[in-house]
Amino acid sequence: MSIRVAKTGNEAVAEAMRQMRPDVVAAYPITPQTEIVQIFSGFVADGLVDTEMVTVESEHSAMSATVGAAAAGARAMTATSANGLALMWEIVYIAASMRLPIVMPVVNRALSGPINIHCDHSDTMGARDSGWIQIFSENAQEAYDNTLQALRIAENPNVLLPAMVTMDGFIISHAMEVMEILEDEKVREWVGEYVPENPLLDVDNPVTIGPLDLYDWNMEHKRQQAEAMVQSKAVILKVAEDYAKLTGRRYGLFEEYMLEDAEVAVVVLGSTAGTAKVVVNELRKQGVKAGLLKLRVFRPFPAEEIAAALKHVKAIAVMDRSDSFNAISGPVFAEVRSAMYGVQSAPAIVDYIYGIGGRDVTPEHIRKVYDDLANIAARGKADRILTYLGVRE
Amino acid sequence: MSVPKNAGWRDVPKAGRILEPGSAAEYETGGWRTYRPQHIPENCIHCLFCWLYCPDMSVIARDGKFGEINYKSCKGCGVCAQVCPGKRGQKALVMVLDEAAAATAEESCAEPKAQTK
Numbered sequence: 001m002s003i004r005v006a007k008t009g010n011e012a013v014a015e016a017m018r019q020m021r022p023d024v025v026a027a028y029p030i031t032p033q034t035e036i037v038q039i040f041s042g043f044v045a046d047g048l049v050d051t052e053m054v055t056v057e058s059e060h061s062a063m064s065a066t067v068g069a070a071a072a073g074a075r076a077m078t079a080t081s082a083n084g085l086a087l088m089w090e091i092v093y094i095a096a097s098m099r100l101p102i103v104m105p106v107v108n109r110a111l112s113g114p115i116n117i118h119c120d121h122s123d124t125m126g127a128r129d130s131g132w133i134q135i136f137s138e139n140a141q142e143a144y145d146n147t148l149q150a151l152r153i154a155e156n157p158n159v160l161l162p163a164m165v166t167m168d169g170f171i172i173s174h175a176m177e178v179m180e181i182l183e184d185e186k187v188r189e190w191v192g193e194y195v196p197e198n199p200l201l202d203v204d205n206p207v208t209i210g211p212l213d214l215y216d217w218n219m220e221h222k223r224q225q226a227e228a229m230v231q232s233k234a235v236i237l238k239v240a241e242d243y244a245k246l247t248g249r250r251y252g253l254f255e256e257y258m259l260e261d262a263e264v265a266v267v268v269l270g271s272t273a274g275t276a277k278v279v280v281n282e283l284r285k286q287g288v289k290a291g292l293l294k295l296r297v298f299r300p301f302p303a304e305e306i307a308a309a310l311k312h313v314k315a316i317a318v319m320d321r322s323d324s325f326n327a328i329s330g331p332v333f334a335e336v337r338s339a340m341y342g343v344q345s346a347p348a349i350v351d352y353i354y355g356i357g358g359r360d361v362t363p364e365h366i367r368k369v370y371d372d373l374a375n376i377a378a379r380g381k382a383d384r385i386l387t388y389l390g391v392r393e
Numbered sequence: 394m395s396v397p398k399n400a401g402w403r404d405v406p407k408a409g410r411i412l413e414p415g416s417a418a419e420y421e422t423g424g425w426r427t428y429r430p431q432h433i434p435e436n437c438i439h440c441l442f443c444w445l446y447c448p449d450m451s452v453i454a455r456d457g458k459f460g461e462i463n464y465k466s467c468k469g470c471g472v473c474a475q476v477c478p479g480k481r482g483q484k485a486l487v488m489v490l491d492e493a494a495a496a497t498a499e500e501s502c503a504e505p506k507a508q509t510k
């Protein structure tokens with residue numbers, strides 16, 4: 001039996017962390033993630049969890065201490081947002097290349113500047129090549145569920161990679177919704193006993209971690225890292241299956257919403273998927289064959305699966321909540337279009353950069369995207385690849 | 394258990410971890426050298442400053458006297474030659490170009506040879 005509660009995204013993730021009982025949490029508060037650290041440290045202070053809470057002086061230190069704890073053999077976690085993630089940067093890559101299964105909730109926020117505290121995906125999209133698994137959440141329920149699943153994925157012996165679980169800043173982190181959480185004992189069983197690989201604290205088997213690794217072997221170690229990401233796809237699906245048995249809630253690499261017979265489809269991640277589903281429902285009532293693909297896992301990128309799910313539609317719009325400044329498109333579009341390359345009579349595909357710096361995205365915006373798609377599908381081609389949605393012209 | 398030279402990426406410990414303690418002793422750092430310290434016995438007063446200062450324990454002393462340089466590990470840093478007082482202003486350790494070591498270094502920079510398995 002699960003428990004029905006009303007929680008914000010931040011509260012839900014802090015609750016998940018309490019239930020997961022990590023050995024070490026080293027974290028620094030940053031808007032809009034602050035509450036996760038604040039609530040979790042409250043749990044520690046109140047004796048509700050026996051985690052060693054390390055209050056550090058910066059995010060660089062937060063990730064460093066987390067890496068140190070994980071290398072020692074601890075189950076270690078941290079959490080951050082935007083500029084905090086940017087300050088961690090150096091160690092974010094090190095965590096992945098040292099193959100430490102750290103789980104880190106990231107509350108998506110625009111990277112400065114101009115300074116802004118609201119949601120876009122520029123923070124985690126920037127870290128897409130850091131070697132971390134990246135799982136996006138549509139709402140607080142998913143943020144909770146993804147956090148619990150991320151640990152099992154990261155710690156799988158075929159994976160051993162760190163994992164970021166994201167949720168949209170303020171929109172999800174600070175909005176309260178009704179959701180289900182598991183009982184403490186169920187989560188305890190779910191996470192199980194952690195058996196670290198080559199922990200530094202195993203004094204009977206001394207190990208050197210992080211030695212200089214030059215041209216003689218570095219490429220082999222990077223190849224291993226790439227393979228772990230490939231392997232993680234099957235693990236993500238297996239963990240989702242086990243989680244469905246526990247909770248009844250099903251997850252995949254992405255969610256297909258009314259996609260099977262769709263003629264036009266939007267690819268979106270995060271909270272905007274919720275808004276877009278409302279629009280899809282309306283359009284369906286009007287007889288428009290609209291569908292939606294909500295990406296859940298951005299790393300590993302499920303290229304083949306996406307191509308298979310989208311190959312039958314006539315026109316696709318990818319929604320990018322960050323810009324690549326590559327003079328072509330946002331990052332999600334680049335990957336989705338690359339996945340579609342080689343598909344027989346591939347659908348027309350366009351990109352919308354939207355919601356930057358927390359710019360509100362309404363059903364009207366999404367409706368305009370579907371209108372454009374109907375147009376593109378009818379004409380069999382698009383006039384331009386990239387549109388900035390909701391910008392003042 | 395050092396990693397065999399013909400191992401592939403699947404065979405080596407993750408992340409460059411070294412699972413065997415003290416294995417650095419097996420690692421020959423002599424290939425890093427460009428200059429090698431050369432001992433000139435007639436100038437040596439056996440003060441053992443070189444033995445004391447060598448950061449790599451590559452000066453081997455015998456019976457309280459200068460014995461030899463271990464060229465398998467000597468990185469050619471030149472510290473020994475710098476601290477050597479020698480005799481009457483004539484150093485007993487001088488650094489000379491090490492062409493053999495330089496050639497080894499070049500070889501180890503090259504791409505690994507194609508493996509057959």
Ligand code: SF4
Binds near residue numbers: 436438441459473485
């Ligand atoms: S420092 Fe020079 S003089 Fe002293 S023992 Fe070494 S080689 Fe001989």
Ligand code: SF4
Binds near residue numbers: 429450452467469470
């Ligand atoms: S050159 Fe450096 S490493 Fe070699 S013997 Fe002298 S001090 Fe030691």
